[in-house]
Amino acid sequence: MTLISRRGFLAASAATLSTAALPRFAMAQNAISLSAATRVLDVNGRAATVFGLEGPSGQGLVLNPGQRFRASLTNRLDVPTLIHWHGQIPPNEQDGVPDLPQPMLQPDETRSYDYEPLPGTYWMHAHIPLQEMNLLAAPLIVRSAEDVAADRQEVVMFLHDFSFKAPEEVMQEITGGHGGGHDMSAMGGHAAPGASMDHSGMQMDMSSMQGMAMDLNDYNWDAYLTNDRTLSDPEIIMVEKGGRVKLRVINGASATVFWIDTGGLSARLVAVDGHAIAGLEGSRFGIAMGQRLDLDLELAGEGAWPVLASREGSKERTGLILATPGATIEKIPALGEADAPAFDIDLSQELKLRASDGLPSRAPQRSHMVMLGGSMQPYVWTIDGKVWGDHKPLLAKTGERVEIMFHNMSMMGHPMHLHGHVFQVVDINGKRFDGARRDTVYVPPMAMVTVALDAGEAARWMLHCHHMPHLQTGMMTELSISA
Structure with missing residues (x-):
């Protein structure tokens, strides 16, 4: 998915200038139409009916x-259904969590949204895990004035994992028929007594963990997609010789952590989750479910450059290709030569990230420790x-500086997402630092x-794991804020 080229920018700028001359009330009438609907993908030569979010120019x-x-x-x-604007901060009633406070959108029903968006790389998805597993998700890109002024092409890389089976059947396989029946669509069900398995009493450290088996992936998906395509027929994006590209990577997968590999291209990580960081040079960056990376790429001369996303702990991969006109494009196997490593076990990548615009320094007025637990047998994940x-909700008052410490006592990683807020990472395993905003x-x-x-x-703001099978089995709590 390419947003705009350098040449396309000139036409877009003219259109923007002409729009700026319109009376404000005229612009106010132009609400964007967005539809949750079914669509058909070609996945490795086989037709698949999935969900999607259709805007005026396609998905997203x-x-x-x-x-x-x-x-x-x-x-x-x-x-x-109901759609959540992931990472944005709308009024709580527009946040898109079923019945908290708005009910789900019934078939053929329309609902209006109106808020001032944060600039950056975001996305939107159903806040119903089984629907997100059926690809009811799409990019939400909010361009900044700097994006418009920059002499670069913008490209979106939207990642997903895919199964030909219905999400309900996938959950049955993952849970072994146990623990997968917790109804997260209504967001109000109770698990059966004794269903949760809490590991928070276990005292472990990294050294003892090395001898235990981490659970990297709990399901082998049929395909891994970049912009709805596999490497058997990848998207090929035309770029200019010697040009510059801003690559917006969005991990919309249900349960897959990816490594982004830019190969021979020099890359600079400039933002995470839509928020600028001090640039970090490299050619390989990890990205967990729900997260986003903005990479500035420099294209040297003519050629074709694959940008690949490899599934952690396995050989499967997906990706797209940046190519100058007339470049030779070689076939890329869907399997790499070796298993990709586990992502950021020691959080070495996260420790390198520094916010360009961090939170003002304040002592916390409220602190919460949140224990992350669960197991594969029975398949239940807890907070x-x-x-x-x-x-049990986490409590706070509007305006308070709050610190939340996540302590993971399980053998799986958990991408923890908070609604309605941007937070800053300030401590990793007891090491204090001014990390990224996320x-x-x-x-x-x-x-x-x-x-x-x-x-x-x-308001009540959801706090949950963004691994959809974990969320489906109940791994969610809330930050309850009072005035």
Whole structure:
């Protein structure tokens, strides 16, 4: 998915200038139409019907600098749904969690949204795990004035994992028929007594963990997609000789951590989760579910450059190809030569990230420790030993500086996502530092990660693992903020 080229920018700029001359009330009438609907993909030569989010120009939305998020969302599915604007901070009633506070959108129903968006690389998805597993997700790109002024092409790399089986059947296989029946669509169910298995009493450290088996992947998907395509027929994006590219990587996968490999291209990581960081040079960066990476790429001369996303702990991969006109494009196998390593067990990548614009220094007025637990048998994942519906909210007051320490006592990593807030990573395994600003932080097995935030709107804001099978079995709590 390419957003705009350098030459296309000139036409777009002229259109923006002419739009700027319109009366404000005229612009206010132009709500963007967005539809949740079914679509058909070709996955390795086989047709697959999946969900999607269709905007005026295809899957997803792109907003220009200063443009409000004014959208009319229509449900064209035959089931109720609701969309969450991941990483954005709309008013709580527009946040998109079923029944908290708005009910789900019924078939053929339309609902309006209107808020001032944060600039950067974001995405949107159903806050119903089984629907997100069926690809009800798409990019949400909010361009900045700097993006418009920059002499570079913008490309989106939207990653997903895919199964030909229905999500309900996938969950049955993952759970072995146990623990997968927790109804997260209504967000109000209770798990059966004794269903959760809390490991928070286990005392372990990294040295003892090395001798234990980490659970990297709990399902082997049929395909791994970049912009809805596999490497058997990858998207080929035309680029200029010697040009510059801003690559916006979004991990929309249900349960897959990826390594992004730019190969022979020099890359500079400039933002995570939509927020600028001090640039980090490299050619390989990890990205957990729900997270985003902005990479600045420099193209040397003519040629074709694959950008690959390898699944951690295995050989499977996906990707796209950047190519100058007339370049020779070689076939890329869907399997790499060796298994990709586990991602960031020691959080060495996260420790290198520094926010360009961090939170003002303040002492925390409230601190919470959150224990992440669970197991593969029975397949139940918990926060503080509880599943959603039996959970105990984290409390705060609007304006308070809050610190949340995630302590992972399970053998799987958990990308933890907080709604309605941008937080800053401030401590990793007892090492204090001024880390990146994010909305989703990865907590590997037996690790401790602390984030700081200033409590926002008085409301109930969800806090959950962004691994969809974990969320489906109840791995969610809330940050309950009072005025």
